[in-house]
Amino acid sequence: MAAVPLLFGLLALFVQSDGRPYGLLEGNPQDWKDPGYLQIVWAESPNFGPRPADAVIDTIVLHHTANTTLGGVVRWFATTESQVSSHYTIGKDGSIAQHVSTFDRAWHAGKSVDKFGRENLNNFTVGIEMVNKGDGEDKWTDEQVEAVRLLILSLKRRFPLKYITTHEYIAVPKGRKNDPKNFPWEKLYGTGLEIIR
Numbered sequence: 574m575a576a577v578p579l580l581f582g583l584l585a586l587f588v589q590s591d592g593r594p595y596g597l598l599e600g601n602p603q604d605w606k607d608p609g610y611l612q613i614v615w616a617e618s619p620n621f622g623p624r625p626a627d628a629v630i631d632t633i634v635l636h637h638t639a640n641t642t643l644g645g646v647v648r649w650f651a652t653t654e655s656q657v658s659s660h661y662t663i664g665k666d667g668s669i670a671q672h673v674s675t676f677d678r679a680w681h682a683g684k685s686v687d688k689f690g691r692e693n694l695n696n697f698t699v700g701i702e703m704v705n706k707g708d709g710e711d712k713w714t715d716e717q718v719e720a721v722r723l724l725i726l727s728l729k730r731r732f733p734l735k736y737i738t739t740h741e742y743i744a745v746p747k748g749r750k751n752d753p754k755n756f757p758w759e760k761l762y763g764t765g766l767e768i769i770r
């Protein structure tokens with residue numbers, strides 16, 4: 574656990590550039606409280622492993638959670654039973670939970686291939702979940718999309734990111750996933766990332 578404050582400090586540098594304090598989730602995830610817009614909280618998941626040594630992290634994968642609360646996602650990812658995680662989950666109000674270090678391999682994409690034929694996207698991507706029911710009607714809030722946008726801009730300083738894609742576009746077999754459903758791409762302006770599908 575000694576690495577956690579260090580990683581968190583790094584994150585603070587990247588994300589909390591305005592100097593606002595960040596919080597740590599202490600103890601049981603049942604105690605979860607949404608930290609608020611652009612506030613980032615470490616909410617560890619045991620569901621991760623090492624990336625391949627030669628991984629070049631150049632792609633973001635977006636997801637919807639099919640869940641209504643950030644706390645619910647935090648609790649689910651904190652269980653070994655779920656066998657899933659992401660690097661980040663963004664709440665409706667722009668709260669940010671980080672579950673896995675971006676230097677590690679989170680388990681968000683499952684069986685996957687991108688349009689370049691690259692398989693197993695967990696190896697070389699950063700996974701961002703966004704709280705949304707995924708029924709096609711649940712609204713994407715401006716705060717949430719803006720938090721994703723700013724997070725991506727901060728991640729670009731750390732990794733040679735070039736592409737952004739979605740679980741829908743990479744899931745194998747095609748049609749296995751549909752997330753993030755009805756995502757408002759026009760609000761994710763200025764990242765400089767190419768959308769690949």
Ligand SMILES: [Zn+2]
Nearest residue numbers: 636637740752
């Ligand atoms: Zn997904």
